Amino acid sequence: MKIRLADLRDGPLDLQGELAPAAYDLVITGHEQWSPLTYRFHVELLGEHELLARGSIHTAVTVPCARCLEPITLPVRVPDFTCAMPVTTEESIDLTLTMREDILLNLPMAPSHADIGGHCPPQVEQRCQADAEQFTAQRRNETWGALDKFNERE
Ligand SMILES: [Zn+2]
Known part of the structure; x- marks a missing residue:
């Protein structure tokens, strides 16, 4: 997801929407299916040289349960997304890598039915x-x- 700096010159922006997961390289084993990423961001410039994006990302992933291999759909939430990036260009700042990292960090190591309050x-x-x-x-x-x-x- 790219933020155009020109859009921020007049003040902070509140953005929300849905993104296709394909661009976020969320493939781990190849057996997972990601739902679209829903985001809600407040983006602003801090002075001339820093961009600050805060907000949340929600998605879901369908993966085989680590215990029984039955598919389970696990909600993945990044409730406190925060990203401060140096402004090194005139055009746009790309949040894709930070978003990807935060999504993967919020995914359990071995998702199972127990993670969604269920039983195998x-x-x-x-x-x-x-x-x-x-x-x-x-x-x-x-x-x-x-x-x-x-x-x-x-
Ligand atoms: Zn299971």
Whole structure:
């Protein structure tokens, strides 16, 4: 998203709208589908040499759940977008990279049904629980197994 400096010469601007996600290079694994980015910005010049943009960005992404691989749609919000850029040109300032970075930083590392207040399908929940119990039992054996043998020798 580019801000034309000429538009700011007469004072701050309040901008809002929707942007196609394609320009923001939000591809992580290639399995995600992004909704359009909705933004609301207050943009102003601070003196002659700095541009300040503040506002919010909302979007959503459909990704496979990290636990069960079922697709989930996760809202992604940047509620306090703030970007101060040096004015190094007469024409326009590009906010694309900063917006991209903030969107990706607000995305959980391993999005799952838990992130949207949901549950994975029951069969997956059962399998994960069984795995966890088996893991605990195995760890207990590894930790105390040697001592058990010690007891048996007495
Ligand atoms: Zn899931």
